Amino acid sequence: MGRIGFLGLGIALVGCLSVAPVFAGDKPAAAPVEDGSKLMITSPTDGAKVSDSFDLKYELTKGSQATHVHAYVDDQYQKGFAGALKGLSKGTHKVTVTGATKDHDPVMATHSITVDVQ
Numbered sequence: 001m002g003r004i005g006f007l008g009l010g011i012a013l014v015g016c017l018s019v020a021p022v023f024a025g026d027k028p029a030a031a032p033v034e035d036g037s038k039l040m041i042t043s044p045t046d047g048a049k050v051s052d053s054f055d056l057k058y059e060l061t062k063g064s065q066a067t068h069v070h071a072y073v074d075d076q077y078q079k080g081f082a083g084a085l086k087g088l089s090k091g092t093h094k095v096t097v098t099g100a101t102k103d104h105d106p107v108m109a110t111h112s113i114t115v116d117v118q
Helices: 002-018
Strands: 038-043 057-061 066-073 091-101 106-117
Touching: 038 091, 057 066, 057 106, 066 106
Parallel strands: 038 106
Antiparallel strands: 038 057, 066 091, 091 106
């Protein structure tokens, strides 16, 4: 009887831990919203040769929900992006800018370029 009690406790504990990420605030990525926003990277141009740090300029025409953009390098989110990308390794990189809502959910407006870091 004692073993069964411990086994039941173990199963219950594993069950609770297996859903821990849901309770920890992890939310699945929201599907992009079509809100009429438009986005274009204006500098550097696609295929440009750049240094390891450079200003990334873009034009965001806000639709009904977009409030700001998120930047990605090689599909990696650039937390704290404020207009400059810094410390990129040499080689070719894909740079993407995506519109986002005030809740940081993506909108359909997105633009990507490829740069060659010298």
